[in-house]
Amino acid sequence: DTLINQIAAGEVVERPASVVKELVENALDAGARRVEIDLEEGGIRLIRVRDDGGGIAPEELPLAVSRHATSKIASLDDLEAVATLGFRGEALPSIASVSRFTLASRRTDAEHGAALQVDGGRVGEIAPKAHPHGTTVEVRDLFYNVPARRKFLRAERTELGHIEEWLRSLALARPDVELRVSHNGRPARRYRGDGMLASTDRLFETLGEEFAKHALRVEHAGAGLRLHGWIAQPVYNRASADQQYLYVNGRSVRDRSVAHAVKQAYADVLFHGRQPAYVLFLELDPRTVDVNVHPAKHEVRFRESRLVHDFVYRTLHAALAETRA
Ligand code: ADP
Ligand code: MG
DSSP: OHHHHHHHHHOOOOSSHHHHHHHHHHHHHHTTTTTEEEGGGGGGSEEEEEEEEEEGGGGGGGHHTTTTSOOOOOHHHHHHHHHHHOOOOHHHHHHTEEEEEEEEEOOOTOOOOOEEEEEEEOOOOOOEEEOOEEEEEESSSSTTOHHHHTTOOOHHHHHHHHHHHHHHHHHOOOOSSEEEEEEEEEEEEESOOOOOOHHHHHHHHHHHHHHHHHHEEEEEEETTTHHHHHHHOOOOOOOOOOEEEEEETTTEBBBBHHHHHHHHHHHHHHHSSSOOEEEEEEEEEEEEEESSSSSSSEEEEEETTHHHHHHHHHHEEEEEHHHHH
């Protein structure tokens, strides 16, 4: 089974940032309001994610690190979600098969906590452990037992950069959650968790004062679609392809046709050839979006791609044109 998990890890775990993503998403699924992330050496030496979510009962700890054991499938709808999101119940066993792994937790209603260690896939015994309400997952020495994978990890800085970039995109979508990051024992970043959904506060925290100051608010709904967020006004000069954030139903994605619609609207009203900076949230009926089966790709396919493209184009064209009037 360890071997199967290691093979699955080849899909799920590309680098420290993918581990952080899986662990933080689990924390959010568990209802965490605050997530602390401690890193050492770009996450290669250590990734520790602590949350204040609902926690895991001691006897369920082994289940959490078993293949395809998920507590998140309760109905047929969820089963359909699994078909689209794929890879349910694979993250923890995969990660635990390629690291020195500890899971410690205490349920909100429990008096005591417990912990479980997994070393390169070998699952230990459940042991009592003092722990505040919530869960801590510790991942040490990523790929220590898979030298061929370890070899592909990049410099500390590069790996840290990938982690920070992913956290930034999460922070934009979840301003209700407090996120704290430390690196090599020093506080590295803190996103306060008191914002409204995609508030300007969080915009300020994530993309900086200049962007926040020059961002034009967008908000439009129609034909079952809704687009909201910000697009930078042209006085904002730092715009580059790395400040283009698109979320479909709350999930960070890349989509060529939407990116094209944004760029086209920007070019038609304002500047040709310039990269617009934006943070845009598109909401639509989930049944009209195919989420790519591979969880790491962040790609989507719209049933009615043309409709989505034109909606985004027209919405932004109108919003930008208004600033010129
Ligand atoms: P999935 O998230 O797809 O269910 P994972 O392998 O990521 O699969 O996690 C397995 C299970 O472990 C989850 O279904 C959940 O029950 C439990 N779990 C993992 N992380 C946490 C956490 N931070 N808080 C509470 N439960 C967790
Ligand atoms: Mg998960």
